[in-house]
Amino acid sequence: MSDIDYAITQDEPTRPVANSPAEVKRVHEAWRMANKVCLLVMKKTMTEALFGGVPETDSAKEFMEHIEMKFKESGKAETKHLMPRLANTKYEGGGSVREHLMGLMDIAAKLSKLKVPIAPNYLVHIALESLPFDQMKSSYNTVKEDWTMDDLITIAVLEENRTKARGGVVNVVTAKKYEDKGAAKWGEKKCWLRRSHGL
Template sequence: MNHLRSLIPSTPDQILLYECWEKSNRLSVMYIKTKISVGIRGSIEQHKNVRKLLKVIDEQLVTSDKAFASTLIMKFTSLKLTDIKGVREHIMEMRDIVAQLKKLEVEMSESFLVHFILNTLRLRRKVNDGARRKCHAGYSNPKEASE
């Protein structure tokens, strides 16, 4: 019970300090809420204490970061080299995803990245070679046909 008494402002200085803190806290909460996008606002609990509000926002961001990291990993592993974009663009896009993952504290070694990219390029070459063989198999050499 003595602990609770120490929380109640009793002297004029304590009352003034509490009022200043209360005003600062209220303004901080209002400012933070204006900076949160409308789409996210509903998922964050309402708090009147700025410290609790920041803690909830931080927890929400950790969850969002994990979901974003999973999305980036799925994008990285399913990225395919196409004829529309060349090898250079393909490699740059993969490196960009790795850089984004690094910011989210998902580390990927340089050697793994090199091997993974080389494997995606080999897969593309095998697919192209197979398609080329099928295409050429349908055509015969005119010299061979006349003999």
């Protein structure tokens, strides 16, 4: 174990007095030096905003515990900020639909890192609801195979391009209904896209 690890993981050893054994004095002095260096390194590498929110202490171990608690609090606050963004962000024509959908994927990835995983099917559902293409949503409900976000991006980008080609009038995807012969395959999706978009 390195000196830094020692200072972060161990409480202060018994403080020696004048008649303490040499070993007790040696152990405490080693901890004191490691603790001093560790505190200095942590404080020098922290941002001012984070440092200002951490209670002052002379123990590197306690200081690290305060930092961990601060990050837990920050994580909860960020989760409370990201969840409404994921649920309420709508595509209204600003920028590209690809950027919009990738933005939702980025929010979901951030939530996953905060230990709030978003199921892939649920993310597709949220993304669909964020788009103004009502018939596309109906088409999704008629197929038996779940779309992935990659599928949705492909379909939405094609629809966006078709809308622009028609002077900006929203003409959403009209899908042919799939027959009840089992799940639709992605190859069938591509054929459908070619027919729907004149590819």
